[in-house]
Amino acid sequence: MMTASDNTATSKPRRPTVDLKTLGPAVALLILCIIGFLLNPAFISEGNLTNLLTRSAFIGIIAVGATFVITAGGIDLSVGSMAAAIAGVMIIVMDGAVETLGTGVPTVLLGCGVAVILGIGAGWINGALTTKGKIEAFIVTLGTMGIYRSLVTYFADGGTLSLDFDVRGTYRPVYYDSFLGLPFPVWVFIAVAICGWLLLNRTAFGRYCTAIGSNEAVARYSAINVDRVKTLTYVIQGLCVAFATIIYVPRLGSASASTGVLWELEAIAAVIIGGTVLKGGYGRIGGTILGALILTTIGNILNFTDLISNYLNGTMQGLIIIVAVFLQRSDWKLAGRGKS
């Protein structure tokens, strides 16, 4: 608690001078959009913007969860594999339920319920192993990353799990249909983002996360139940992965060992681009969302131009990520003065 209030106290006087720090990701996104428009005016067509937002939803939702984990000083490398495993089990359960529940809404709801339970369970395993098991989060989640990934390979017999064709018909609108002009995945993204923002900025739990990330020992002495809060951050992460999977499965109706590969790195990158500090103690949900949008926009723009060799896509992505973080990390007006 003390560290949390200390943190806000020290950052308060700086606020007017470091506008770019909070605006950085937004500026980077704006510049990217202008570049995209200059390369090809079709970039700002309604269809493309909708695609962009919908696509960002997966990484964005997962990154909201990752913001909590990272703010509290943890890391979760297992999210991509977890998404693949949850998607795999969802498909198996829904295919299995066709005979008893039919191909309608109950089957889909059952699948979603299973996803949520699995997400919470998998998150709790990561959390409990980190806190009760006292193993480094990096190692725990590196381990579960391998476990979840090989489980989906095993379930799929090395191949691809496909959702029953009729169930897909029922479930398809969850990804493809819109409400008030915005596709459903975008609404889920917005809802998760708002809940995440409230939880991190307006509740005691959010302040505990920040406090633990700043200094775990001090937080413990301040009577914060550190293990419980840290475990909960992983549970939130798991829940977010479950939500992302629920909107991912209806897109192509399949899961395989190649589902969600490298999502963990994209989610972590989105969080860091957004201004959250990798070693914990400071988190920004709004920044995370911009970070996810930036990452998706980079890929989108690269598909919109043939100016850059395909082989250099990774280079462009790397450069833009580094520049985006540089933009918001350098204290422009404080340059020359040492950081406190």
Add this chain to the structure above:
Amino acid sequence: MHMKKMLGVMAVTGLMAFAGSASAQEKIKIGVSYPTPTHAWAAGMNWHAEQAEQRLEALYPDVDLILVNSPDPEAQASALEDLVSVHQIDGLVVLPFESEPLTDPVLNVKNSGAWITVVDRGLSQPGIEDLYVAGNNPELGRVSAQYMKTRLKDGDNIVVLRGIPTVIDNERFDAFMAEIEGSGINVLDHKHANWNRDDGFEVMQDFLSRFPDIDAVWAQDDDIAIGVVAALKQAGRDGDGMFVVGGAGMKEIIKGIMDGDELMPVDVLYPPAMIATAMDLTVSAFKSNGPVAGRYILGATLINKDNAESYYFPESPF
């Protein structure tokens, strides 16, 4: 002197006894080594290898096929050593994980006197294998382009989705472009979709936003094609004679061709079943009176409604 003779006789009779007992149950042992399936194509290969094992062992009771899959190149190298030391194989069918690290291990098997069949991925030194069985990547590109030319006319537009940047992808792409050249068909752009459904979906979405007029898509691979088809349907641009050409021979796609799917009316074969071809030929090397050694390059058959049924394996995972 006497002693030595005795020993010599004992040794000879011992050897004869050993040879006798060996010939009583002499089996032709053939090891089959390939990567552990982690994607659908490889899972299909695993399935076809198991099918071929059952079929060949039923056909020739004196043939013993030993299937081993390995999760990485080092494990495959160890597996090859075991096949020689434990099973004392007479022949080896190997799909190397990677060319470089497995060239020496395969050479060691060769030095033990075994017949070597290499499948799909060549070794980095020529002349080790007795038989090479592979699909034909340039031909896959060429056959796809030839089909495009039968369906499209001068001035029509296509987009190309490529695989993971590798030699295989380059061979397919270069042959495709060489065949398209001069036909008047415009290749608007080509992007890597990494032989992956999700990437296929997203790259195609972007192509659709970027190009208002696309007449056909070369997706090169069936997984990419599934993503492409989803993007086309989402954008409502799956009509008006639009078609997608994939590649490999995934069972769902073959089924679609049999059912007369207009969006994916053909597929170009690059079959995981080539492992079975290799096993058949290797057994022939021991059984046939005809010569087998050499190179056996499969055709990149164009699968259409007429011949689809013979490439449809509903039980296979691919």
